[in-house]
Amino acid sequence: MPYARFVQIGRVCLVNYGPYRGSLVVVVNVLDHNRVLAEGPTSKVPRQVLQLTRLSLTDLMVPIQLGARSSTLAAAYAKAGTDDAWAASSWGKKLASRSKRAQLTDFDRFKVMVARKTKASAINKQVKVLKRSAA
Incomplete structure (x- = not known):
């Protein structure tokens, strides 16, 4: 499968x-092979020059023209x-999950641990029952 994530408007x-x-931005103009002009319409990132080494390209595209205004970009x-x-x-789901997990309190982490133990115990009981019935 050929590479499909190119730096483009x-x-x-x-x-x-x-x-x-962690914010999403849209490339508005490509300045050179190292820098782009980008803006985040919903993430409140102002229009600025960003280095490509500080960006991760996604598969998503927004149909805009070169140097589109902020209002046009937002629409x-x-x-x-x-x-x-x-x-x-x-x-996006993975990043949301990481952020949610990072905001857990001590008690929330405890509840997650107890839930995991309960689930593992139930699975182990089912496996033992299946092994007995198969034998």
Whole structure:
């Protein structure tokens, strides 16, 4: 399968370094082979020059023209349903799960541990019953 995530106008990227880490931005202009002009319409990332080493390209695209205005970008972003598509992707789900898990309190972690033990115990009982009936 050929590589499909190219740096291009309208490409949605995830910022992986800096103060806006974890935010989605859209490439508005490609400045050179190292830098792009990007803006995050819903993540409140202002239009700025970002290095490509600080971005992770996603499969998502927004249909915009070169140097689109902020209002045009926001409208196209909403029309394309980018936030919903990101939330439905496995990458977005994994990041949401990590963030939710990082915000757990001590008691929440305890409840998760107890639930895992209960589930493992129930599975082990079922396995023993199946082994006995198969023998």
